[in-house]
Amino acid sequence: MEKTLLKSVRIGDSLYDITLNNQNGMIERLTSIGGTAPDPGKPIGSTQKAGASANGSISNSTVQDARYDVIDAAGLLYLPSNADMHVHLDKHFLGEPWKPLQPFVTLPVQLAFEKQMLGALPTSIAERARRLIDLLLSHGTTKIRTHVDVDPEIGISHLEQVLQVREEYRGVMDIEIVAFPQQGLLRADSIGVMKEAMRAGAEFVGGVDPAGLDRQVDRSLETMFELSAEFDAGVDLHLHDPGHLGLYTISRFADLTSVAGKGGRTAVSHAYCLGQVSEPESRELAQQLKAAEVAIITSVPLDRPMPRVDQLIAEGVHVHVGSDNILDSWSPFGNGDLLARGSKLAEKFGWIVDEALLQSYPLISAAALAPKEGDRASFMLVNAQNAQHAIASAPPREAVFSGSRLVGGNWYTTAESSVYTKLHSSV
Numbered sequence: 509m510e511k512t513l514l515k516s517v518r519i520g521d522s523l524y525d526i527t528l529n530n531q532n533g534m535i536e537r538l539t540s541i542g543g544t545a546p547d548p549g550k551p552i553g554s555t556q557k558a559g560a561s562a563n564g565s566i567s568n569s570t571v572q573d574a575r576y577d578v579i580d581a582a583g584l585l586y587l588p589s590n591a592d593m594h595v596h597l598d599k600h601f602l603g604e605p606w607k608p609l610q611p612f613v614t615l616p617v618q619l620a621f622e623k624q625m626l627g628a629l630p631t632s633i634a635e636r637a638r639r640l641i642d643l644l645l646s647h648g649t650t651k652i653r654t655h656v657d658v659d660p661e662i663g664i665s666h667l668e669q670v671l672q673v674r675e676e677y678r679g680v681m682d683i684e685i686v687a688f689p690q691q692g693l694l695r696a697d698s699i700g701v702m703k704e705a706m707r708a709g710a711e712f713v714g715g716v717d718p719a720g721l722d723r724q725v726d727r728s729l730e731t732m733f734e735l736s737a738e739f740d741a742g743v744d745l746h747l748h749d750p751g752h753l754g755l756y757t758i759s760r761f762a763d764l765t766s767v768a769g770k771g772g773r774t775a776v777s778h779a780y781c782l783g784q785v786s787e788p789e790s791r792e793l794a795q796q797l798k799a800a801e802v803a804i805i806t807s808v809p810l811d812r813p814m815p816r817v818d819q820l821i822a823e824g825v826h827v828h829v830g831s832d833n834i835l836d837s838w839s840p841f842g843n844g845d846l847l848a849r850g851s852k853l854a855e856k857f858g859w860i861v862d863e864a865l866l867q868s869y870p871l872i873s874a875a876a877l878a879p880k881e882g883d884r885a886s887f888m889l890v891n892a893q894n895a896q897h898a899i900a901s902a903p904p905r906e907a908v909f910s911g912s913r914l915v916g917g918n919w920y921t922t923a924e925s926s927v928y929t930k931l932h933s934s935v
């Protein structure tokens with residue numbers, strides 16, 4: 509079909525018919541069909557249950573045009589698709605037999621443990637990358653930044669497979685790649701392999717713990733920025749180094765970002781130290797991050813201090829949320845559901861009023877809450893009264909569209925029709 513007409517989609521307080529152009533992946537038309545305050549007398553979801561779409565029933569009866577698939581969304585709520593800005597496609601054990609983990613001792617011990625576990629897996633990186641991408645799509649994520657391990661021992665073998673998988677999913681999952689020297693940029697003598705990775709197609713220079721792992725804070729950071737200059741790349745640093753050591757590292761990272769003219773293209777992931785120092789100290793650094801346009805990426809950890817996201821937002825710093833570890837040698841937790849992770853963030857910071865709940869969305873999505881004609885048709889439909897309700901309840905995804913194509917959610921799982929062409933039938 510050339511087009512898909514989604515009838516009765518809730519956007520804000522109104523219902524719309526949305527026309528998707530299946531050729532160019534865009535939202536072609538938004539037609540308001542009136543106000544629709546939810547009926548307070550009805551249990552939430554009662555109208556949606558009646559939606560034929562939930563069972564995948566599609567008809568052309570309301571539009572006499574054979575070019576259209578017509579689907580009744582029955583008042584389901586529109587949400588923009590998610591952007592998961594920290595995910596490791598090459599580390600997880602999804603689809604593998606259960607792997608008991610060992611307690612974290614030190615970073616070098618953990619790195620050796622991970623290497624041994626990953627080396628023993630019978631499946632290819634590409635196969636496991638596909639599993640995780642499919643899981644992310646099923647939850648409504650259509651954009652990711654993935655950190656791919658490189659080191660002198662494995663070379664760029666992981667990266668080569670992730671690059672191949674990126675091509676398979678082009679148009680469905682938008683994938684940014686960070687060359688990630690997990691064993692340490694300087695510690696593991698990884699500069700040569702990092703250059704190889706950047707030449708092969710990675711767009712971001714990664715790094716990890718300039719103090720704790722490389723034990724040369726300034727040299728480690730300067731090397732990252734030298735690489736980023738050589739390859740005109742962004743920079744994304746994994747930083748677990750604590751307290752004032754971490755604070756110094758981020759401050760230097762911000763300085764180097766400004767000097768290199770890389771504002772808007774650099775980020776520090778984790779940055780636990782921002783939740784470990786005093787509020788005035790973290791505020792001062794937040795102001796420096798804002799001025800240098802350095803973003804902070806958090807996985808919303810429950811088991812340790814994390815950056816004061818309220819403070820960062822108040823100071824104007826860009827904050828993004830990422831899954832990070834999902835069932836891997838570092839953690840058995842995580843399910844790739846970024847809407848649920850955004851919900852966890854809102855709950856953790858006590859964001860209970862509407863305005864606070866809504867400020868979660870820019871952290872988990874790269875798109876606006878309300879679409880415009882001409883936007884890319886990448887979004888999800890959920891059974892919720894409004895966006896505040898959706899972030900608070902993280903309901904199941906009824907449908908996930910990426911570039912006009914149905915790629916996840918209950919409709920995808922259960923229905924059969926041209927619009928429901930299954931992902932791997934053509935990728």
Ligand SMILES: [Zn+2]
Pocket residue numbers: 594596655746832833
């Ligand atoms: Zn990570």
